[in-house]
Amino acid sequence: MRANPLTWAIIRILTMRGRRHLKELRNNCARANDLSRELLLKIVRDNQDTEYGREHRFSEIRSIEDYKRLVPLSNFDTYAPYIERMVGGKHEKNLITAYPIVQYAETSGSVGVPKKIPVTKQSMEIYTKYTITRVTALADEWHRKKFGKPLPIGRGFNQLEIVDRTLDDGTPLGNISGSAAKSYKLLFPYYLTSPIPVLYPNGYIPMMYLKARYILADRDTSFMFSVFMTNLVDMMVYIRRNWEMLTEDIRTGGFNEDVNIDEETKAELLKVTRPDPERADELERIFKEGFDTPIIPRLWPKMSFICTIGTGGFAAYTRTMRSYSGDIPIDFSIYGASEAMMAACTEIEVPEFALLCDSCFFEFIPADAPADCTDTLNIDQLEVGKEYELILTNLSGFYRYRIKDVVKVLGYEGESPKITFSYRKSQLLDLAGDKITESMMDDAMRRAGEEMGVNIIDYCVYPNRDDSPSHYEFLIEPDKPLDPAKCGEYLQILEKHLGEVNPVYKECVDTNEIAHAVLYLQQMQTHALWREMRVMKGGSINQVKPVRVLDTPMKKKFFYGLREE
Numbered sequence: 001m002r003a004n005p006l007t008w009a010i011i012r013i014l015t016m017r018g019r020r021h022l023k024e025l026r027n028n029c030a031r032a033n034d035l036s037r038e039l040l041l042k043i044v045r046d047n048q049d050t051e052y053g054r055e056h057r058f059s060e061i062r063s064i065e066d067y068k069r070l071v072p073l074s075n076f077d078t079y080a081p082y083i084e085r086m087v088g089g090k091h092e093k094n095l096i097t098a099y100p101i102v103q104y105a106e107t108s109g110s111v112g113v114p115k116k117i118p119v120t121k122q123s124m125e126i127y128t129k130y131t132i133t134r135v136t137a138l139a140d141e142w143h144r145k146k147f148g149k150p151l152p153i154g155r156g157f158n159q160l161e162i163v164d165r166t167l168d169d170g171t172p173l174g175n176i177s178g179s180a181a182k183s184y185k186l187l188f189p190y191y192l193t194s195p196i197p198v199l200y201p202n203g204y205i206p207m208m209y210l211k212a213r214y215i216l217a218d219r220d221t222s223f224m225f226s227v228f229m230t231n232l233v234d235m236m237v238y239i240r241r242n243w244e245m246l247t248e249d250i251r252t253g254g255f256n257e258d259v260n261i262d263e264e265t266k267a268e269l270l271k272v273t274r275p276d277p278e279r280a281d282e283l284e285r286i287f288k289e290g291f292d293t294p295i296i297p298r299l300w301p302k303m304s305f306i307c308t309i310g311t312g313g314f315a316a317y318t319r320t321m322r323s324y325s326g327d328i329p330i331d332f333s334i335y336g337a338s339e340a341m342m343a344a345c346t347e348i349e350v351p352e353f354a355l356l357c358d359s360c361f362f363e364f365i366p367a368d369a370p371a372d373c374t375d376t377l378n379i380d381q382l383e384v385g386k387e388y389e390l391i392l393t394n395l396s397g398f399y400r401y402r403i404k405d406v407v408k409v410l411g412y413e414g415e416s417p418k419i420t421f422s423y424r425k426s427q428l429l430d431l432a433g434d435k436i437t438e439s440m441m442d443d444a445m446r447r448a449g450e451e452m453g454v455n456i457i458d459y460c461v462y463p464n465r466d467d468s469p470s471h472y473e474f475l476i477e478p479d480k481p482l483d484p485a486k487c488g489e490y491l492q493i494l495e496k497h498l499g500e501v502n503p504v505y506k507e508c509v510d511t512n513e514i515a516h517a518v519l520y521l522q523q524m525q526t527h528a529l530w531r532e533m534r535v536m537k538g539g540s541i542n543q544v545k546p547v548r549v550l551d552t553p554m555k556k557k558f559f560y561g562l563r564e565e
Contacts, residue, residue, distance in 0.1 A: 007154065010190055011136065011151070014136045015136045015151065018132075018136045018137025018138070022134055022137045029415065032357040032415035035357045035358060036362065037064060044067065049098065052397070052399070058071075068376065068400075074399060076115055079398060082397075097118065099396070102171075103119040104117065105118075106174060118396045118397055119176055123359075123394060123395040123396045126341050130344045131334065132184065136151070138331055139331065139348060142305070142347075153222060154221055155191060156225060157192070157211070158188075159224075159231045159235070193217075193221055194215075197265050197268045202264070208234070212246055213246050216279075216299065219279060219282070219299075220302050221303060223305050223306065225307045227543070229314040230528075232308055234531065236296075247287065251276070251280035252275055255269070283299070294322075297325070304329075305331060305348065306321070306329070308332075312422075313438055313545070318330070319455050329349050335353040337405075339392070339396070339403055340360050340394040342355065342360055342392065343419055352420060354413045355416045359395065360392040360394050360395070363391035363392075363393075364391065367386075367406050368387075376391055376400075380415065384410065386409055387409075388408075390403055391403075405425075407421055427548055429441070429461060429463055431513075433508070434505040434514065441461070444498040448496075454479055457477055457478065457479050458527040459477065460559055461474055462549075462560075469512055471517055472517040472518075473519075474494060474517055475520045475550075477524070477526050477527055484564045487521065491519040495517060522562055526559065530558060
């Protein structure tokens with residue numbers, strides 16, 4: 001069946017635009033050293049008359065060396081007083097940036113109180129350029145190499161939720177990933193499976209039910225997009241558990257009476273919803289065949305790519321997703337934060353990110369450097385295989401900013417380092433100099449799960465410093481039930497693999513500087529319930545990240561309350 005002409009035209013336009021952006025990205029990688037210097041000097045020159053620029057003598061800066069000498073390293077506390085004046089009653093301008101501010105990005109608050117991050121027009125353009133169009137071009141490129149023909153055309157599933165909020169002066173406030181998608185808002189009805197009332201909800205609605213219902217109704221869905229892999233897995237689990245209800249609603253064109261949808265939203269949805277008994281019969285047949293083989297290619301034969309962040313702490317969810325998706329290629333998307341989009345994938349199925357030297361000026365401090373080290377390296381001074389704390393100067397008024405991320409250099413694309421995220425400094429586990437990073441924990445959990453015969457899809461850790469000696473308490477959530485009576489056996493397996501990836505931990509346990517850990521099994525879907533709770537309390541699904549360290553009383557109470565007996 002030929003795709004809707006408007007859908008066909010939109011996909012082709014996005015693909016052509018994406019080719020230009022992808023070519024620009026690769027050309028930028030080829031000349032990353034010059035581009036980095038040029039971007040830094042332009043940022044300094046454009047912002048020399050801001051209050052921050054005058055305080056730090058931007059007008060005297062002529063080189064990278066001048067910049068490092070005159071401008072100190074910073075963190076969010078450096079900018080908080082300025083931002084308070086920017087969002088406060090007077091809405092002062094020209095404090096940290098001369099560029100026009102189009103939004104304030106509100107952080108997830110996963111490691112503290114949510115912060116308001118200024119987003120300029122220049123920064124927003126980077127987000128827009130390297131997200132939707134980049135992946136469409138990459139997927140088309142992959143498809144032509146693999147099958148010798150263009151990307152199949154069909155509407156796509158977008159997990160993003162976009163909520164319009166503003167400050168009192170009308171400046172938008174929200175997560176940046178949703179805002180970047182707004183430039184395509186007029187195309188959404190022809191481009192995405194979800195109707196406008198689901199993409200732009202007016203208050204709380206049963207989002208999982210509605211998104212699952214409409215993607216199932218569209219047999220020709222050709223791609224899936226989400227910020228995090230967790231969201232896509234949560235949706236597939238929901239479909240697996242509720243396929244009979246969803247199929248019946250598609251058959252009748254209505255909505256299950258047990259699903260709470262307000263009457264205004266329901267009336268809007270009924271305008272674009274029709275009974276489809278033929279699709280319902282097809283779905284029923286597919287679901288009754290079971291989930292033992294990948295079901296996504298059977299539900300949606302045109303499905304051609306999945307785009308989402310699925311590396312690092314999301315890797316276990318990627319393994320789970322592949323049990324549903326099979327060989328459908330995955331674009332691991334971008335590496336970014338509210339402060340900036342910092343890197344992007346340049347190949348489908350390759351979980352490596354090329355630094356975007358048109359987005360930020362990057363500096364690096366070796367991860368093993370002393371805590372008081374302030375000497376930084378440039379992109380041409382890095383060693384492949386080493387980890388570095390990332391320092392960035394962005395397009396929104398943050399200068400030599402310690403974002404607290406540690407990345408690993410995997411290689412180079414041209415002159416641009418290709419990286420992967422290792423861990424956040426604030427999430428480092430360290431009871432006795434053992435320094436367990438998130439990447440170490442992810443690796444140990446993966447190995448332990450393989451030996452146990454399960455996929456440990458999520459876990460969290462409580463560093464117990466109240467006992468002497470101190471110890472870690474691990475709470476793991478496997479993808480299928482384990483015997484709680486065998487927790488001691490499972491703990492031995494986990495500690496063995498943790499000692500292999502971090503010999504210092506093993507040494508600390510052997511010398512009794514750290515006591516042996518404790519292990520608990522989580523009830524199934526514990527972490528999914530946490531994400532749902534965060535969304536119901538006003539959080540954005542685009543920002544709810546896995547919980548790794550139980551560093552607040554609320555997190556500890558929640559996760560300990562859902563342990564298996």
